[in-house]
Amino acid sequence: TDYYRTIIGMAGEFQTWNWEAAYSYIKSESVERGVDGFPNSRRIQEAIDNESWNPFEPSQNSQASLDYIETTTTRVGKSTNKSADVTFSGPIFEIGGGDVMLAVKAEYREEAISDNPDDQFLRGDVFGTEATQANGERDSKSVAAEFAIPVMDELEIQLAVRYENYSDFGTTTDPKISFLWAPMENLSFRGSYGTAFRAPSLHQLGLGRTDESPNLVDTVRCNAVDLGCQPAEYTAVFAGNPDLGPEESSSYNLGVIFEVTEVLDFTLDYYSYDIENIIDSDTQFVFTNFGNDSTVVERIPTANPSDPGEVVRVYDSFQNIGDLETSGIDLDVGYRLETGMGDLRFGFIMNYV
Numbered sequence: 001t002d003y004y005r006t007i008i009g010m011a012g013e014f015q016t017w018n019w020e021a022a023y024s025y026i027k028s029e030s031v032e033r034g035v036d037g038f039p040n041s042r043r044i045q046e047a048i049d050n051e052s053w054n055p056f057e058p059s060q061n062s063q064a065s066l067d068y069i070e071t072t073t074t075r076v077g078k079s080t081n082k083s084a085d086v087t088f089s090g091p092i093f094e095i096g097g098g099d100v101m102l103a104v105k106a107e108y109r110e111e112a113i114s115d116n117p118d119d120q121f122l123r124g125d126v127f128g129t130e131a132t133q134a135n136g137e138r139d140s141k142s143v144a145a146e147f148a149i150p151v152m153d154e155l156e157i158q159l160a161v162r163y164e165n166y167s168d169f170g171t172t173t174d175p176k177i178s179f180l181w182a183p184m185e186n187l188s189f190r191g192s193y194g195t196a197f198r199a200p201s202l203h204q205l206g207l208g209r210t211d212e213s214p215n216l217v218d219t220v221r222c223n224a225v226d227l228g229c230q231p232a233e234y235t236a237v238f239a240g241n242p243d244l245g246p247e248e249s250s251s252y253n254l255g256v257i258f259e260v261t262e263v264l265d266f267t268l269d270y271y272s273y274d275i276e277n278i279i280d281s282d283t284q285f286v287f288t289n290f291g292n293d294s295t296v297v298e299r300i301p302t303a304n305p306s307d308p309g310e311v312v313r314v315y316d317s318f319q320n321i322g323d324l325e326t327s328g329i330d331l332d333v334g335y336r337l338e339t340g341m342g343d344l345r346f347g348f349i350m351n352y353v
Helices: 041-049 063-069 119-123 202-206 219-225 283-289
Strands: 002-014 017-039 070-095 098-117 134-152 155-166 170-184 187-198 210-212 236-239 247-259 264-280 297-299 311-317 319-339 342-352
Touching: 017 041, 041 063, 063 070, 070 119, 070 134, 098 119, 098 202, 134 202, 219 283, 283 311, 283 319
Parallel strands: 236 311
Antiparallel strands: 002 017, 017 070, 070 098, 098 134, 134 155, 155 170, 170 187, 187 247, 210 236, 247 264, 264 319, 297 311, 319 342
16 A cells, blocks of 8 residues: 655734645555465356366365465555645734634535456456455545634624535535633533534545345335245345435533632533535435336246346445434543642543543
């Protein structure tokens, strides 16, 4: 494996504003070779058929027959990531609590991956192993802005928004608002609300085909003619899904920071996350919900119009099928004990989910 990472950056000032600009290039290339002990199943069958190799009497097999069934494998992978960004930050005007600060950032990114095993893997000729191709690329553009607003000496509010445009699934806009209020020197309250997203990976979008053998229940046929009601092994063809959408989430948190004494302090935070369209794979879900769709579940036709037919194979892929809601409380307590030998610091951290 060869890995390269290069970053070039510049920074400067323009009157009361700061600016930064950077370009990064990352590349990883790998070649994996199997050079000893990999049998080619097609050649094994040929050697059995022409009786040059006997799987039941190893002592009778010549070195030439062993050399014939053994094979060398190769797998070549490559990934690249290029990005350029520029950021400007500085004060825009003054209010009662101080300067209102603004940061603006623009970014452009290109990503690409490829994972290509040789044809023996793809044909299933390498006995006891499997390998899939994965190929994909995309570019994205984003613009973000963030305001820090000192409403009063005791209260600061932050407002932020980020817009992104992906070449493979479209656009998204995500805002965030947060505050920090300190009514006393030893007491502060904080909170935030925002939305976010996670783009599908290039692996999930561009994974090549592979054959699997999951145990499934044919609920469609079971409900129709009372057949296929018990779990059985089916052939499933799994591949990436270029039509995946992003995972999206909203979250908020509220917290308090309290310095009880000079030696005792704690923070207490409540948080809540709501995540939608989680990317996952569930062959039984696809089988049950699309069992009558011939493009998803291939069946053998029958003379009985009520019988959807025996399953030949199921075509499966990653889907946006999951949701998750979670909330919890974080508690962090710190205590400092002063002694003649020095200070001892104690901490207690608890998270309830």
